[in-house]
Amino acid sequence: MITKVKSSGYFGIESFSVDVEVDISKGLPAFNIVGLGDTAINESRERIKAGIRNSGYKLEPKRITVNLTPANIKKVGTHFDLPTAVGIMEGYGLIKSRKEILENYIFMGEVSLAGEVKRTQGIVNGAILAKENNCRGIVIPYDNLREGSLIKGIEIVAVKNLKEAVEFLENGNYKKYDVPEEKEIFNEEIDFYDVKGQEKAKRALEICAAGGHNLLMAGTPGSGKTMLAKRITTILPPMTDEEKIEVTKLYSISGKLSETNPVINKRPFRSPHHTSSSTAVIGGGKTPSLGEISLADKGVLFLDEIVEFKKDVLEALREPLEERKVSVTRAVYKAEFPADFIFIGACNPCKCGYAFEDGDLCTCSAGEISRYMKKLSGPILDRIDLKIEIKRLTEDELTGDMPRETSEEIRKRVIRAREIQKKRFGCEKLNGHMTRKDLEKFCRLDEETKAIMKTAVKNLNLSARSFDRVLKAARTISDLAGSRDIKKIHIMEALSYRISEFNI
Incomplete structure (x- = not known):
């Protein structure tokens, strides 16, 4: 039998x-x-x-x-x-x-x-x-x-x-055990209040969190790039029940749940080392296994020292950054994994790291600086919405006691902006994910802002994808301001994140 x-x-x-x-x-x-x-x-x-x-x-x-x-x-x-x-x-x-x-x-x-x-x-x-x-x-x-x-x-x-x-x-009898209520856990040791200065970087991270945009930070060693990136999770909205199920499912099949962490109720922050292989970051293997980009789903993928990553790893990010999923094809299988994350990259502006600083601190030639930054290909840079340059803090910023916002204060603005987007799209969709039809419907420009964008296309050599990403960022900036329309000030701020002395 x-x-x-x-x-x-x-x-x-x-x-x-x-x-x-x-x-x-x-x-x-x-x-x-x-x-x-x-x-x-x-x-x-x-x-x-x-x-x-x-x-x-x-x-x-x-x-x-x-x-x-x-x-x-x-x-x-x-x-x-x-x-x-x-x-x-x-x-x-x-x-x-x-x-x-x-x-x-x-x-x-x-x-x-x-x-x-x-x-x-x-x-x-x-x-x-x-x-x-x-x-x-x-x-x-x-x-x-x-x-x-x-x-x-x-x-x-x-x-x-x-x-x-x-x-x-x-x-048919079994003991009915009580299921403890899950609560979102915050790391109180990490807060934007700890970060002195770097107001533009904080603002850029707020825009990223509100609209699901990608960010590249290039700056001097010790200027706070990693410190800033780690704090973005403190301003992201709480996970929905559907998001908890999706992410917990991914961590469950990867064997990354434990007695102390039985459910993923906090947005993931994944930061693979620059020596990681393509399989470790993207996924795959003899049997289909998840990579870091899928473990960052509904959270943040942070690549510190991004220019030190292998070229094949960076180029493999093209599809996930655009489609929010990755297809892994091998001889014996084809699998599709989710990869819906906010991407943050950080790097030095040159080999020695001091190209942005005044004086003679930088020892790199113009050619060396150009070759160093060219490790990031055009297609990858084109998929990044915001790019900022970070310098070391001045003596006044380090020793002063200027007012600083807490993560909770910034988070409230992010949540309000996301509520606006939810009403706009009728679903959990972010401005960073808008389609061409969405852009035509929700990012209409008046004659003044159109003129500004025409000038930007010419002077900044914007591709069609870059043009769309500027509009998406401007839409998020206007949502943070509570404005129904995209105004001149919003377009100008969005464009400021595309301008870079070293063309990053």
Whole structure:
């Protein structure tokens, strides 16, 4: 007799149904798992047998065959332990599960040698799949309870060990654990109030946060580029429930959730090192895995020392910056990952770093400066909305006590601007994501502002993409000001972020 237990798999970020079929037969004792499982699945045999024995059940020497169907799709993860253990105990006749439970619940969880059901990956994917397939619910490890509870409309059964799973299978009873309320966590040690001076950089980050724009900061070492970039998350609006589910799903299948961080409720800030490979940043590999740009989804991707990144890594950012997604194609698969993030790059203006400073601090020639900045190609620069130059603070700025805004004060303006955009587009869409039709409808210019833009196109050599990005930034600036129309002052400020002495 074959026992069938429902489970879930994932390929890239897409979920698919998996039936764990277990056959117990006479013959030479063996335990085989077939169906294109990875190393973690193949190594689960001893874990599962020990877990069943240490839960108080005796396994007689028999031939055990487990098939993960569909057998033509690669399966990864340790979450197949629980459905496999359930199928084996049912096949041996050690338990008598209710038929309606096996038919209407998905099982996911890793089994330890002691029979405990441990935290595993892909729980959000499984819960979403259960809801889409009209299942009654999903059985998951207790450690994944917060994660699974993000998905409403299905029953979440959390178990700590195999005995609790058996109790549910046989009687339909399970302990209903309380799910602690999730609250957004702020790092109080990081605040824009800590940053002295650099008002233009602060303003640029506010515009980026309000409209979802990309930013490049070029400045002297020690001028505060990294310090500024890290504080942008403190002025971004809280995540919506849909965003929490999407980002938690990505972190779940990547194995980056933990007991202390079971749900992603704060916008991600990813800052890969400049030695990172293209696969680490973009994603891919032998099996489709997420890169840093996808882990930054709904948050911020910060590339410090951007000119030191490998050329292939930077050029691979073209599609994500434009489309907010990335397609990874390999010989054996094609996968599409989300990549909806605010991009911030930071670099020095030259090799020594002091080209913006007065005096003779810079030791680089004009040719060396040009070659250094040309590491950033035109197509990449064209996709960046705002570009600013940052100099070291003056003595007065360092020692003075000028009034400074807190992150909370700036955040209130950002949230108001985003509310305007939500009313404008009727959805969670930002000015930085406007299409050509949106620009024609919401970025109409009067004769004076048209004349300014004509002059800018000629003098700044703006491409069609750059022209559109100026309009998008101007639209955000006007939203921050609470203005219905784009005025001269808004256009002029947007253009000021395209002008650069070193053509960055």
